[in-house]
Amino acid sequence: MRKLAEAEVERALQDLPEWGLVGESINRTYAFADFRAAMAFVNAVAESAERVQHHPDILVRYAKVTLTLSTHDANGITTRDFDFAREADRIAGS
Amino acid sequence: MRKLAEAEVERALQDLPEWGLVGESINRTYAFADFRAAMAFVNAVAESAERVQHHPDILVRYAKVTLTLSTHDANGITTRDFDFAREADRIAGS
Numbered sequence A, B: 001m002r003k004l005a006e007a008e009v010e011r012a013l014q015d016l017p018e019w020g021l022v023g024e025s026i027n028r029t030y031a032f033a034d035f036r037a038a039m040a041f042v043n044a045v046a047e048s049a050e051r052v053q054h055h056p057d058i059l060v061r062y063a064k065v066t067l068t069l070s071t072h073d074a075n076g077i078t079t080r081d082f083d084f085a086r087e088a089d090r091i092a093g094s
Helices: A006-014 A036-051 A079-094 B006-014 B035-054 B079-092
Strands: A020-022 A025-031 A056-059 A065-070 B018-022 B025-030 B058-059 B064-069
Touching: A025 A056, A025 A079, A036 A065, A036 A079, A036 B035, A056 B035, A065 A079, B006 B025, B006 B035, B035 B058, B035 B064, B035 B079, B064 B079
Parallel strands: none
Antiparallel strands: A020 A025, A025 A065, A056 A065, A056 B058, B018 B025, B025 B064, B058 B064
C-alpha cells in the first residue's frame, strides 16, 4: 500500500468535501441527534473496521463523532483511508 | 453541582493514580488486548453514561481507549467526574 502524494490527497479530498486534511491523516466530524445515535454509528463503523482490518481513530463527544484515518504501515494517507472514509459516509447516510 | 477547587481535585486524584489532570478535566487511557476488547469496554462505558446521564469524551485508538471527564454545567471538574472515573475503572476491572 503506497502513501499518496500530496496532490493525490488533495484531488481525492475534492470528492469528499466534508473531510479535511490534518497532518498525515484525514478526518471528519459527524453530528447526530444524541449520544445513542452517535454510539450506533460508532458500532457500525467498528464492525466495518474489523471486517476490512483498517481502524480509524474514533472520538465521541456526546452526539458528535470524529473519525481520523491514516495508514500506519505506509506512514501516511493511502487509498484504504479514502475507501474507509466513503464507507463511513455511507454508514452515516451522508 | 459545584466545581471542585484545585486542592480538592488533587486530593481526589491521589485515590485514582491512573487518572491525570488535563486542563479542566481528568483523563485516563486504558489498554486492551485488541480493538474488539476496546469496543466492548466503550459500549459498557456508554451504557453507564446513559444511565447516569454523564458522558465522558471517548477516544478509541485501536486497542487503547482514553476517557476524558469534566462537568460542562459546572465549567470544571465535580464529584460526578470522580464517581464516573471509579465506575469506568470498575468496568475495566482495574
